[in-house]
Amino acid sequence: MGISFKVSDADRAFITQIVDRAATIIPDMDKLEVKMSLTACHANGCPLRLADMAEADDFNLLHDVGGIHNCINRRTGKIDGLFRPRFAAPCHAEAVE
Numbered sequence: 001m002g003i004s005f006k007v008s009d010a011d012r013a014f015i016t017q018i019v020d021r022a023a024t025i026i027p028d029m030d031k032l033e034v035k036m037s038l039t040a041c042h043a044n045g046c047p048l049r050l051a052d053m054a055e056a057d058d059f060n061l062l063h064d065v066g067g068i069h070n071c072i073n074r075r076t077g078k079i080d081g082l083f084r085p086r087f088a089a090p091c092h093a094e095a096v097e
Contacts, residue, residue, distance in 0.1 A: 003077035004043045005036070014050035015039055022065045025058055037069040044077030046088050053087040060086055 007015070019035045042048045053064060064085040071083040079085075 003040050003075070005039050007039055007043050011042060011050055012039070014054050015042070017054045018050065018061065018065065021054070022061060025062060034065060034069050037072045038065070040072055040074075040077035041068045041079060041085070046079050046085065048085060049087045049089050056087065 015035055015038050018038065019031050022034065023029050023031050038048070042050070048064075053061060056064075064087050067083045068079065068085055071079050071081050073080045
C-alpha cells in the first residue's frame, strides 16, 4: 500500500496557505516537496490542526513545517523518529484523558 495524499479541498487550501507563508520566510524552499510532506503527514496517521497552524507565529509554523519535512518517511508518509508536530491533532487516547 502506498502513501495517501487524499485530503479534503479545505485541508488542501490550508496546506497551500501554510506552504506559501513558509516560503516567504525561507525563499529557497521547494514548495512542492514541502506541500507533499505536509499532505502525507496529515493523510497518513498524524492529522494536523491546519487552521491553527496557518495562524501560528513564524517560529511555531517553521518548527512544524521543517520538522515534518525533515522527519517524514517518504515510503510510508508517517513521521519517523521522536518528532511530534506542535499542531498535531490530539490522538484518541489524549482526547479521552
